[in-house]
Amino acid sequence: MFPNETLRLLNERSSLRNFSDQEIEPEKIELLMQTACNAPSGGNNQPVSIIKITNREVREKLGELCWQPFIGKAPINLLFCLDLHRNQMIADYGEVPYTAGHAFRHFWISFQDTLIAAQNVCTAADALGLGSCYIGTIMEHFETCVQMFALPKLVVPVVLVVIGYPASTPGIRKKFTPEVMVHEERYQSYDPEQLYARYTERENDKHIELNDNNLQVFHDVCQAVKGKEYADELIERIKQRGWLSPIQRLFGLHYHAATMPLGNSKFIAFLKKQGIDWFDEWKMLDDSVLDLGEE
Ligand SMILES: Cc1cc2nc3c(=O)[nH]c(=O)nc-3n(C[C@H](O)[C@H](O)[C@H](O)COP(=O)(O)O)c2cc1C
Numbered sequence: 001m002f003p004n005e006t007l008r009l010l011n012e013r014s015s016l017r018n019f020s021d022q023e024i025e026p027e028k029i030e031l032l033m034q035t036a037c038n039a040p041s042g043g044n045n046q047p048v049s050i051i052k053i054t055n056r057e058v059r060e061k062l063g064e065l066c067w068q069p070f071i072g073k074a075p076i077n078l079l080f081c082l083d084l085h086r087n088q089m090i091a092d093y094g095e096v097p098y099t100a101g102h103a104f105r106h107f108w109i110s111f112q113d114t115l116i117a118a119q120n121v122c123t124a125a126d127a128l129g130l131g132s133c134y135i136g137t138i139m140e141h142f143e144t145c146v147q148m149f150a151l152p153k154l155v156v157p158v159v160l161v162v163i164g165y166p167a168s169t170p171g172i173r174k175k176f177t178p179e180v181m182v183h184e185e186r187y188q189s190y191d192p193e194q195l196y197a198r199y200t201e202r203e204n205d206k207h208i209e210l211n212d213n214n215l216q217v218f219h220d221v222c223q224a225v226k227g228k229e230y231a232d233e234l235i236e237r238i239k240q241r242g243w244l245s246p247i248q249r250l251f252g253l254h255y256h257a258a259t260m261p262l263g264n265s266k267f268i269a270f271l272k273k274q275g276i277d278w279f280d281e282w283k284m285l286d287d288s289v290l291d292l293g294e295e
Contacts, residue, residue, distance in 0.1 A: 009126045014172045016131025019073040019164035028128050029076065032163070035124040036078075039117040042109035047100070048117045049083035051149045052076065058148070062160065065144060066137040074162035079138070079145060080118045082110045084276070085154035101154050104278040114158045125163050131170070135160040142270050153275035174202045196247075203246035208253075210243060217253055218244065224258035 002008040029052075036050055053059055053076070060072035071077060084100040091098035100106035122132040138145065138160040145157045180198050208214070215235060222231035238244060244252070251257050268279060 006127075010123065012172060013123070013126050014131075014170045015133040016164070016166050016170050017068075017070045017133050018167045018170065019070060019075070019131075019162075020167040021073075022075075022165040024075050024130065024164065028130070031128065032076075032121050032124050036117045036121045039113070039120040041113045041116070045087060045109070046113065047083050047087055047106070047110040048114045049081045049086065049155060050117070051079040051081065051151075053079065059162075061148075062135075062138070065141045066135055066160075068135060068137065070133075071135060071160070071162050074133075074164040076163045078118070078121065078161045078163065079149060079157055080114050080159050080161060081151065081155050081157050082107070082114045083155045084110060085152050088154055099282070099284070101275045102278055102280075102282040107276060107278050111158065118159060118161050121161060121163070129165070130163055131166045132161055132163045135162060139267075142267075146274070151274070156271060156274050156276060174204070176202060199247060200245065206246050207243035208246070208249045210239065214244065214253055215239070217256075218248065221252050221256050221258045 002011060033050070033052070036048070037046070039048075041048070053062070056072065059074065059077050060069075062077055063069045063071035063073075084106060087100065088098050100110075118134070122134075125132045136159055138157060142157050145151065149157075151157065176198065180195070215238070218238070219231045219235050222234055238248075271277070271279075
């Protein structure tokens with residue numbers, strides 16, 4: 001079906017959460033790390049660092065923190081960090097001003113660079129018969145990561161990736177097709193009914209059973225965001241129907257609409273502490289020469 005192995009790997013990949021006890025051969029680990037370093041990078045600035053964690057206790061601690069014990073079972077955990085520190089050092093030594101921590105432009109590109117390097121590693125892992133899973137939940141423990149891994153200023157963790165051999169082959173999750181996600185030449189508008197149908201189809205038209213607990217959580221989330229009347233009325237309709245839909249589970253029970261926006265200021269304070277402060281307005285001492293352009 002696919003014209004070559006690369007395309008098959010990319011199209012038939014899936015996240016692995018069930019790791020076997022098999023260790024990863026050192027030469028494979030080296031290849032993974034090399035593949036990370038050879039990823040595309042804006043301006044080839046490579047503002048990315050990877051903390052390679054093999055120590056079992058540390059992996060288990062990360063698993064505990066993220067409430068996902070399989071993290072500890074994966075023989076390698078990789079913490080992908082956006083790293084402006086290294087280029088700061090090179091710039092200081094090489095005698096040129098560098099203002100990356102103050103610049104959204106640097107931040108935006110480095111964030112992309114970090115994830116591209118991570119995805120290169122995940123694809124390489126698949127190609128080596130290994131499997132991987134991103135762990136976004138690490139974001140709740142950025143401060144702990146700074147302490148645990150001695151991250152200096154201008155280095156911020158972005159995402160954790162866990163890698164190992166599969167104990168069993170994971171199923172492939174259904175995805176939106178290009179018809180939904182690709183817009184020919186300009187953004188297409190969606191018909192809500194058709195779009196919703198595509199979503200439920202992607203989620204195998206699952207019906208999530210009701211119980212006192214999930215109904216209560218769903219109600220509380222709806223009430224917190226849209227008020228009691230909305231929540232009472234919606235719960236009544238759901239009870240009559242007898243189940244929650246996948247999208248209701250996703251934003252009503254899992255990524256709670258009521259709690260997701262909480263803590264924004266904590267994340268900003270963390271970035272600021274790490275020396276990333278582009279959200280403040282920055283003006284250089286002497287901007288009368290800013291029209292010079294680049295070489
Ligand atoms: C940025 C990001 C963060 C993720 N965080 C987690 C996580 O914390 N735990 C987990 O089990 N899976 C996590 N995943 C994996 C997704 O759940 C998974 O990619 C998605 O369900 C689609 O399944 P697939 O990767 O098998 O296609 C994450 C994926 C991405 C890209």
